[in-house]
Amino acid sequence: MNMMRGNRCRGGGWWHGKFRGCGYRLTTGREAILDILSKSEGHLSAEDIYMKVHPKYPNVGLTTVYRTLDVLSNLGMVYKLDFGDGRARYELAGGPKGAHHHHHLVCTACGKVIDYADFIDDEVELLRETEKGLGSKYNFKITNHLIQFYGLCDKCNAKK
Amino acid sequence: MNMMRGNRCRGGGWWHGKFRGCGYRLTTGREAILDILSKSEGHLSAEDIYMKVHPKYPNVGLTTVYRTLDVLSNLGMVYKLDFGDGRARYELAGGPKGAHHHHHLVCTACGKVIDYADFIDDEVELLRETEKGLGSKYNFKITNHLIQFYGLCDKCNAKK
DNA sequence: ATTAGTAATGAAAACCATTTTCATTAAGGA
DNA sequence: TCCTTAATGAAAATGGTTTTCATTACTAAT
Numbered sequence: 001m002n003m004m005r006g007n008r009c010r011g012g013g014w015w016h017g018k019f020r021g022c023g024y025r026l027t028t029g030r031e032a033i034l035d036i037l038s039k040s041e042g043h044l045s046a047e048d049i050y051m052k053v054h055p056k057y058p059n060v061g062l063t064t065v066y067r068t069l070d071v072l073s074n075l076g077m078v079y080k081l082d083f084g085d086g087r088a089r090y091e092l093a094g095g096p097k098g099a100h101h102h103h104h105l106v107c108t109a110c111g112k113v114i115d116y117a118d119f120i121d122d123e124v125e126l127l128r129e130t131e132k133g134l135g136s137k138y139n140f141k142i143t144n145h146l147i148q149f150y151g152l153c154d155k156c157n158a159k160k
Numbered sequence: 161m162n163m164m165r166g167n168r169c170r171g172g173g174w175w176h177g178k179f180r181g182c183g184y185r186l187t188t189g190r191e192a193i194l195d196i197l198s199k200s201e202g203h204l205s206a207e208d209i210y211m212k213v214h215p216k217y218p219n220v221g222l223t224t225v226y227r228t229l230d231v232l233s234n235l236g237m238v239y240k241l242d243f244g245d246g247r248a249r250y251e252l253a254g255g256p257k258g259a260h261h262h263h264h265l266v267c268t269a270c271g272k273v274i275d276y277a278d279f280i281d282d283e284v285e286l287l288r289e290t291e292k293g294l295g296s297k298y299n300f301k302i303t304n305h306l307i308q309f310y311g312l313c314d315k316c317n318a319k320k
Numbered sequence: 321a322t323t324a325g326t327a328a329t330g331a332a333a334a335c336c337a338t339t340t341t342c343a344t345t346a347a348g349g350a
Numbered sequence: 351t352c353c354t355t356a357a358t359g360a361a362a363a364t365g366g367t368t369t370t371c372a373t374t375a376c377t378a379a380t
Contacts, residue, residue, distance in 0.1 A: 139314035154299035
């Protein structure tokens, strides 16, 4: 029954189907977390999510948030991001209500993060080719990529 | 005397000059760490470095390693990397003995990391343009970028 | 050289996001 | 309903990194 567990179970329907199809149980806590993720703008930390879930579902603990995010991440339903501030951030990946594909611009001074989708077409095109080339050269099955630009945002740049 | 401190002090010569010019003192410990970094192949964690430095300089503590890496990172002499294994990794950035520009291919199953420089030219070209475009559109002064591909290496892919 | 000021250091303690433990609860198929 | 086992919460543990603080050692000025 759990032969489809783990990160091999990707692609397919959405939420309920995806969960159940992979042998995971769809619980109240998990739905609450998924709900928050789909309603909020990206870049939420585990604690952010816990805070937002807690008022409505006081019996969903931080531990469950972490565990659920781990599952979602393995299923490819959520991206786990690192902006260098010492805590992981999560955002819903694609899907009906999911955000469009985008990359990040991170201010190294104040930590501000800007999502951008400009120039994305060229990037994606290049990424696709690079993935193909790298995949065959190094025998790597590429499933994901990460692109981030670092620098100073306008405010921090002005402060100098 | 410390008006040139911080991440504003970039560009220029190498090691001694760079350090002194920025108001930092070039101490034995710092040289030892820099030495290890330049001699070793990339991806060293703070503890890796500590282990390599310790035999020759037993009085250089792990704290100093962290502090030095932080300084080097701020000076732009070292890249601080995150491959998702819970500890930061460091590698020397450019310079006479520094490695060529490359990006990373990370196996999400075993953690193996491959440096690649293939396709780098096209990537760099695109990056330059994207940086220019993003910089002006969002008023961001871009100083750095991160590109990583994630997937399964040949061994882990075969194990499935 | 001597001194004064301050950067750098090591050891130990503190931090803190994340994980693990373990006893309890609750999905969901039979 | 019953039964198996996944899921859960609370508390404790983990472990990389940072802080604290008293000490050391550069560096410049005297």
